[in-house]
Amino acid sequence: xxxxxxxxxxxxxxxxxxxxxxxxxxxxxxxxxxxxxxxxxxxxxxxxxxxxxxxxxxxxxxxxxxxxxxxxxxxxxxxxxxxxx
Amino acid sequence: xxxxxxxxxxxxxxxxxxxxxxxxxxxxxxxxxxxxxxxxxxxxxxxxxxxxxxxxxxxxxxxxxxxxxxxxxxxxxxxxxxxxxxxxxxxxxxxxxxxxxxxxxxxxxxxxxxxxxxxxxxxxxxxxxxxxxxxxxxxxxxxxxxxxxxxxxxxxxxxxxxxxxxxxxxxxxxxxxxxxxxxxxxxxxxxxxxxxxxxxxxxxxxxxxxxxxxxxxxxxxxxxxxxxxxxxxxxxxxxxxxxxxxxxxxxxxxxxxxxxxxxxxxxxxxxxxxxxxxxxxxxxxxxxxxxxxxxxxxxxxxxxxxxxxxxxxxxxxxxxxxxxxxxxxxxxxxxxxxxxxxxxxxxxxxxxx
Numbered sequence: 001x002x003x004x005x006x007x008x009x010x011x012x013x014x015x016x017x018x019x020x021x022x023x024x025x026x027x028x029x030x031x032x033x034x035x036x037x038x039x040x041x042x043x044x045x046x047x048x049x050x051x052x053x054x055x056x057x058x059x060x061x062x063x064x065x066x067x068x069x070x071x072x073x074x075x076x077x078x079x080x081x082x083x084x085x
Numbered sequence: 086x087x088x089x090x091x092x093x094x095x096x097x098x099x100x101x102x103x104x105x106x107x108x109x110x111x112x113x114x115x116x117x118x119x120x121x122x123x124x125x126x127x128x129x130x131x132x133x134x135x136x137x138x139x140x141x142x143x144x145x146x147x148x149x150x151x152x153x154x155x156x157x158x159x160x161x162x163x164x165x166x167x168x169x170x171x172x173x174x175x176x177x178x179x180x181x182x183x184x185x186x187x188x189x190x191x192x193x194x195x196x197x198x199x200x201x202x203x204x205x206x207x208x209x210x211x212x213x214x215x216x217x218x219x220x221x222x223x224x225x226x227x228x229x230x231x232x233x234x235x236x237x238x239x240x241x242x243x244x245x246x247x248x249x250x251x252x253x254x255x256x257x258x259x260x261x262x263x264x265x266x267x268x269x270x271x272x273x274x275x276x277x278x279x280x281x282x283x284x285x286x287x288x289x290x291x292x293x294x295x296x297x298x299x300x301x302x303x304x305x306x307x308x309x310x311x312x313x314x315x316x317x318x319x320x321x322x323x324x325x326x327x328x329x330x331x332x333x334x335x336x337x338x339x340x341x342x343x344x345x346x347x348x349x350x351x352x353x354x355x356x357x358x359x360x361x362x363x364x365x366x367x368x369x370x371x372x373x374x375x376x377x378x379x380x381x382x383x384x385x386x387x388x389x390x391x392x393x394x395x396x397x398x399x400x401x402x403x404x405x406x407x408x409x410x411x412x413x414x415x416x417x418x419x420x421x422x423x424x425x426x427x428x429x430x431x432x433x434x435x436x437x438x
Binding site: 017049062073076 | 188193196197199200201203204206207208210211212215368369370371376379380383384387405406407410411413414417418421424425
């Protein structure tokens with residue numbers, strides 16, 4: 001694999017990683033920092049702040065990882081480094 | 086064994102489908118026995134005996150002398166099944182013994198544990214698992230030693246691993262002893278030895294291969310054991326059959342009850358353990374201290390989850406790097422199925438009270 005492909009692959013991988021980590025940060029820390037204000041909002045019967053901690057963030061994490069795996073795989077395929085299965 | 090191996094991997098859904106069916110039949114049999122008047126203790130013992138026997142059986146069938154199979158299950162475990170096994174592995178002592186009660190008593194602040202444990206997997210997926218898998222090593226210290234070069238790095242990794250694992254194992258065996266002594270009505274110390282024996286039976290002969298396939302079986306038992314009681318309870322309380330999204334109403338009811346009973350007012354003097362009775366459930370702290378506490382607890386749990394050596398190793402068993410990433414996703418999904426309902430059970434109890 002030549003240098004430019006390698007650089008491009010790493011640049012895209014890094015970009016995806018940072019995007020993922022930003023979303024992660026928002027739902028791990030940012031949302032819960034404001035849980036007390038969010039609790040004033042009701043969401044399907046739950047106080048929203050509590051809901052985000054008990055289920056909301058979790059759902060985001062699950063979806064996030066599935067999406068990440070898919071995106072990373074297409075980056076790998078694009079640069080010809082995906083394994084043959 | 087290698088001929089069966091190839092067929093085994095191809096037939097996984099069928100094999101475990103059969104296993105699940107068998108387990109459901111067993112449960113129905115126990116229900117019949119209960120109706121016939123068999124005591125709860127006996128049924129408890131039968132459950133434990135049956136499941137341990139099955140796991141030991143799988144452990145025996147998976148016995149191997151091949152290094153590849155012993156350490157990384159031959160790198161043949163498909164992502165979904167690997168995810169199930171990892172979820173079963175990870176949902177251990179604390180999830181059984183502490184979590185539901187902890188959330189019930191600790192309220193919002195305690196749920197930081199759950200956020201932390203699950204968020205850690207995002208770190209595993211994006212920063213750890215694929216790179217570890219790509220390297221193709223057998224263990225995490227192996228990876229560190231190879232990647233960073235030299236024996237010092239490797240030695241330090243081993244040191245950290247031993248300390249982390251030893252702490253972890255101590256807690257796990259403690260939980261095992263507690264559960265075994267409750268389920269089997271035996272003293273705690275005997276429960277510990279019994280638990281260790283069970284673990285040995287399942288893992289010694291087949292290493293990671295035995296562990297992985299046993300744990301897929303365990304996950305099936307776990308999910309049934311977690312889901313059925315909560316659905317049952319929720320149904321009895323009139324919340325319907327899908328409690329996860331409906332338990333918001335239960336939370337609201339708790340809040341009402343709390344106001345009624347004056348929960349949420351700080352006690353006049355500080356007595357240890359009283360906090361659980363005086364803290365309102367879904368209220369999130371508004372002070373900086375409370376927020377900081379939540380955030381740092383989350384951080385701690387995430388860093389821990391993302392560096393658990395025995396979890397990181399579980400992604401060595403997948404056939405490819407892509408499968409490793411997918412496996413992390415499946416792990417978290419299967420963990421989520423168990424984790425997002427723990428408070429639910431206790432909440433129904435309270436709401437009913």
